[in-house]
Amino acid sequence: MDREDAEDLFLALTHDDQAELIAQIPAHKRRSWLRILPLDEAADVIQLLDPELKNLCLDLLDPESRREVLGLLAYADDDAGGLMTPNIVRLRPDMEVQLAIRYLRTYSKYHDETIYYCYVVEPDGLLKGVVSFRELLLAAPQKKISDLMKTELVMVREETDQEDLAKLFSKYNYSAIPVVNSVGQLKGVVTYDDAARALEEEATEDIQKIGGMEALDLPYWKTSLWTMLKKRAGWLAVLFVGESFTASAMARYEDEISRAVLLAMFIPLVISSGGNSGSQASTLIIRAMALGEVRLKSWRKVFWRELQSGLGLGLFLGLLGFAKIVFWPNAVARYGEHYVLVGLAVSLSLVGVVAWGALAGSMLPIVLKRFGLDPASASAPFVATLVDVTGIVVYFSVAGWILSGTLM
Amino acid sequence: MDREDAEDLFLALTHDDQAELIAQIPAHKRRSWLRILPLDEAADVIQLLDPELKNLCLDLLDPESRREVLGLLAYADDDAGGLMTPNIVRLRPDMEVQLAIRYLRTYSKYHDETIYYCYVVEPDGLLKGVVSFRELLLAAPQKKISDLMKTELVMVREETDQEDLAKLFSKYNYSAIPVVNSVGQLKGVVTYDDAARALEEEATEDIQKIGGMEALDLPYWKTSLWTMLKKRAGWLAVLFVGESFTASAMARYEDEISRAVLLAMFIPLVISSGGNSGSQASTLIIRAMALGEVRLKSWRKVFWRELQSGLGLGLFLGLLGFAKIVFWPNAVARYGEHYVLVGLAVSLSLVGVVAWGALAGSMLPIVLKRFGLDPASASAPFVATLVDVTGIVVYFSVAGWILSGTLM
Numbered sequence: 149m150d151r152e153d154a155e156d157l158f159l160a161l162t163h164d165d166q167a168e169l170i171a172q173i174p175a176h177k178r179r180s181w182l183r184i185l186p187l188d189e190a191a192d193v194i195q196l197l198d199p200e201l202k203n204l205c206l207d208l209l210d211p212e213s214r215r216e217v218l219g220l221l222a223y224a225d226d227d228a229g230g231l232m233t234p235n236i237v238r239l240r241p242d243m244e245v246q247l248a249i250r251y252l253r254t255y256s257k258y259h260d261e262t263i264y265y266c267y268v269v270e271p272d273g274l275l276k277g278v279v280s281f282r283e284l285l286l287a288a289p290q291k292k293i294s295d296l297m298k299t300e301l302v303m304v305r306e307e308t309d310q311e312d313l314a315k316l317f318s319k320y321n322y323s324a325i326p327v328v329n330s331v332g333q334l335k336g337v338v339t340y341d342d343a344a345r346a347l348e349e350e351a352t353e354d355i356q357k358i359g360g361m362e363a364l365d366l367p368y369w370k371t372s373l374w375t376m377l378k379k380r381a382g383w384l385a386v387l388f389v390g391e392s393f394t395a396s397a398m399a400r401y402e403d404e405i406s407r408a409v410l411l412a413m414f415i416p417l418v419i420s421s422g423g424n425s426g427s428q429a430s431t432l433i434i435r436a437m438a439l440g441e442v443r444l445k446s447w448r449k450v451f452w453r454e455l456q457s458g459l460g461l462g463l464f465l466g467l468l469g470f471a472k473i474v475f476w477p478n479a480v481a482r483y484g485e486h487y488v489l490v491g492l493a494v495s496l497s498l499v500g501v502v503a504w505g506a507l508a509g510s511m512l513p514i515v516l517k518r519f520g521l522d523p524a525s526a527s528a529p530f531v532a533t534l535v536d537v538t539g540i541v542v543y544f545s546v547a548g549w550i551l552s553g554t555l556m
Numbered sequence: 557m558d559r560e561d562a563e564d565l566f567l568a569l570t571h572d573d574q575a576e577l578i579a580q581i582p583a584h585k586r587r588s589w590l591r592i593l594p595l596d597e598a599a600d601v602i603q604l605l606d607p608e609l610k611n612l613c614l615d616l617l618d619p620e621s622r623r624e625v626l627g628l629l630a631y632a633d634d635d636a637g638g639l640m641t642p643n644i645v646r647l648r649p650d651m652e653v654q655l656a657i658r659y660l661r662t663y664s665k666y667h668d669e670t671i672y673y674c675y676v677v678e679p680d681g682l683l684k685g686v687v688s689f690r691e692l693l694l695a696a697p698q699k700k701i702s703d704l705m706k707t708e709l710v711m712v713r714e715e716t717d718q719e720d721l722a723k724l725f726s727k728y729n730y731s732a733i734p735v736v737n738s739v740g741q742l743k744g745v746v747t748y749d750d751a752a753r754a755l756e757e758e759a760t761e762d763i764q765k766i767g768g769m770e771a772l773d774l775p776y777w778k779t780s781l782w783t784m785l786k787k788r789a790g791w792l793a794v795l796f797v798g799e800s801f802t803a804s805a806m807a808r809y810e811d812e813i814s815r816a817v818l819l820a821m822f823i824p825l826v827i828s829s830g831g832n833s834g835s836q837a838s839t840l841i842i843r844a845m846a847l848g849e850v851r852l853k854s855w856r857k858v859f860w861r862e863l864q865s866g867l868g869l870g871l872f873l874g875l876l877g878f879a880k881i882v883f884w885p886n887a888v889a890r891y892g893e894h895y896v897l898v899g900l901a902v903s904l905s906l907v908g909v910v911a912w913g914a915l916a917g918s919m920l921p922i923v924l925k926r927f928g929l930d931p932a933s934a935s936a937p938f939v940a941t942l943v944d945v946t947g948i949v950v951y952f953s954v955a956g957w958i959l960s961g962t963l964m
Binding site for chain 2: 160249252253264280281282284285286317318319320321323340341344345347348351352354355356358359360361364367368369373376377380381383384385387388391392394395398399402405406409410412413414415416417419420421423424425427428430431432433434435436439441442453456457460461464465468469472482502527528529532533536540
């Protein structure tokens, strides 16, 4: 592979892979590879190295770049300051277009991120406007930059969270957003590819949490078996402890079960239907909240919507369950002489448990968010566990009411 | 609100909202609102209208735009042809830079998508290269386009799926990718914002499927209650039928349960632990496959990895369960004289069921993909249901083996 192809390949790698490669190649080759990275990406890669190698690599950068990378390392990995690239071309408002173009021809070869905007900055560093390369190219040469630039800017602060940043990108369809400090001085620019990567990471984290585990932070194959076990065992243990209350709940109904073993048979069916309905509702609301479609203040609307959905779905499954038991060939032999009452008990419990699942599943992410926690922690298994325990109580209460005097 | 602000707001809306607005505003205002949309977005919006209104709106476009929008409507909504914008500036390889710039100054105001590349096309329409506005601006005026252009291009075919397209964008970090037909003629260009929207839609679909339902296709509040019920009821019914095999499985062990009611109490705990471990594994693998980290051919590696994880997690939960039963204050009163054997039966079943959950959960998405189905259909509830039924058989087999002669 020739050098150019190798460089293209290197640039297309993830930061994890780039860091791994940098760590493995001979020391004398590191400099040229590090220096082809845009500064914001170099900072992300260096961040991932061991402390010792990190310092070695920082020394390989030219003084100017090292200063900027060190500046970037001071930001959190997941805010605008950490994602931005600091070396961008700055124009002055009073420049003429032809001068700006000459200036750009001279200086922009040092600015290697493919950004399609030039930011217009006063001598005191305050961001005043933006003009695209395209607009510069198409404008009359004598025009002033201040007449050309767009002054109504979408900008973010250094500490803006990457999730909010990603939402701005998807709202405005910009390919870059400038980053300013508290007084409005231009500090750098975040490009859409960094935001897209952030958006993808957030979706991955949400999906893993919905699956009932901690987010991995690294790709599947980069995660060691031990880390994988730790990320999964924590939630499994929490769910296990939660689910062990089903045993306590059933212990309360030990007498009923011993009198009518038949009843125990339908427990997994009833409670898991509630869990499934809860899992649907919670993933639906978690994603709707991540996309900004559902907000805290609309919880009442969600409540009513999910109550209706839950009752509708519960009635549907209740009818299905009733039909299955009552129209079973030879139902008497299988479910005893009171099979219609058994069918009624199962199907009424289903209505209650499925509706309760939809309500609990939809409200839990909202409650978590209300208390500053991640809504995605209301994972499918978590909601299912919650609904399982209450489902057992609902089931035996309904069964006790319908079957007292006959089976119980 | 003045017209400009109103337009900005309109352009920032989703296609669904834009379509709704177009349908609601007075007929004489439709034209000006439709015409501010880039052609590819206009096509997406018109696609969403009722057939009658669709034709009315098509008539409001100028003949040239109508022809292009009709062309776009012929493509599927989710492939490159459906996402691309067809009206882009084309340069010839033998143009000089200064002529190209003059040409662009004249014609590019009709091309309203903010694309930062110019595509270089031979008279026969074959795509030859690409040059960015930035490069044009920075090049010497007498240089030939053919000397400036990049000829190694990433391009896609019209029928390329949006998921593959999104992967290309995240791999190469381009802001636009050209679309060609089977002979290599330039048909249009897809911009990163369309790809980002596609990526977000795919993540939403995956999350909803993981939650155990059909993908909604519309935002939460845009989905009618009836549609919502239909999208959720189908999978709930399938899961219900699947789960009803737990009742059949338990019926096989009716005698064992009536002899030792105690055993029934641990059923939800044991089977749901398997379900949780399966739900973790399946969401992990579904997302890893969506990101291209796990491929079909690496199924053996996944199998071994998940067997190890599953056994590790199973041992952990097994120990937890054993401790909980055996060290319970007054265990004899609660679990009877054979409480150590009961603890052993529960904890051994846990090892088996949790490991089986991890294996089933990780293999199911791969199997679905192998048969051309969507891996995300291996939802958490689906895997849980699968594991519940087998979990009951495992539990009673283990319990029968350990407790025969004592409790059973």
